[in-house]
Amino acid sequence: MRRLLAIAAAAVVLCGFSAPAHAVNQYTTIGNVPKPAACNNSGIMPAGGWLANKSCGYVMGTAIAGTQFDVHTTTANNFHFGRWRAGDGSNFCAFLVPGALDTSHSTSVASSCSDDTSERLSHRRTFGRDFDAAPHTGNGAIIVPINPSACTGYYNYFVDSNYASGSLHDPVGFALPAAGGYRYATNDLGAAMIRVDALGQTIWLFVARSCIAAQLPSGLNNEND
Structure with missing residues (x-):
């Protein structure tokens, strides 16, 4: 039994x-x-x-x-x-x-x-680094020049819920303007999130960080929230 x-x-x-x-x-x-x-x-x-x-x-x-x-x-x-x-x-x-x-x-x-x-x-350092401003401020506050012939925009970068790395995917299909508002870089420094004026709207998209790295200021913000 x-x-x-x-x-x-x-x-x-x-x-x-x-x-x-x-x-x-x-x-x-x-x-x-x-x-x-x-x-x-x-x-x-x-x-x-x-x-x-x-x-x-x-x-x-x-x-x-x-x-x-x-x-x-x-x-x-x-x-x-x-x-x-x-x-x-x-x-x-x-x-x-x-x-x-x-x-x-x-x-x-x-x-x-x-x-x-x-x-x-919910904490921003989980997915990004080198933000344009302190937590709860900014929103693409750093305007950077863009070379449209050398930079392509993509709607997405992250590929899994580790948010530690990724790859640029889903190209936007339009030429980027000559400037955009920088928001943050991905933790692996592979991409940067920027906002641009295109298609009659403000569009958020990724570019390879190397496209705009030389235009970024020093002292970007890495506080968590």
Whole structure:
């Protein structure tokens, strides 16, 4: 009898370890997304909604229209936290702006973004360094010259939820203007986030940091928040 009870207990433990993660809804992303008024923005995001480190936080990329986003939680101001899945297989956890999803259809998938990841992501040194200004200030405050013939813009850089490295992907498809507003560099110094005026909008995008490194001032800010 004891042996049978031990086997039964072991089976319960094994079943517990093999239990799947709870399900969340996956949606397709759309383009021409209104910028979030809750963050004092106006205008349209033509390529898709911004991905950020928190509601009204730092832009970390763009959820290109036609890709997938797994919604884990939704904030009071309708930002969605979850996993963005790029067309090239890159994927990472982030917050997506409101109105960036086609909610007419969803697919059930396993959850894959934790509360710990959300908390870690809320601190800017998790994903970036050499910011233009102290925490909660700036927003592309350092204007840098750009050589459009040597620099290409990309909507995305991060490829996983370590945010430690990445690769430039999703080219913007338009020539960059002669200047842009620098925001931060990725932790591996592979890319820099800048804002430019293009397509009748203010667009946030990545360029290779080497494109603008010589134009950056010394003493960039590395305080965490």
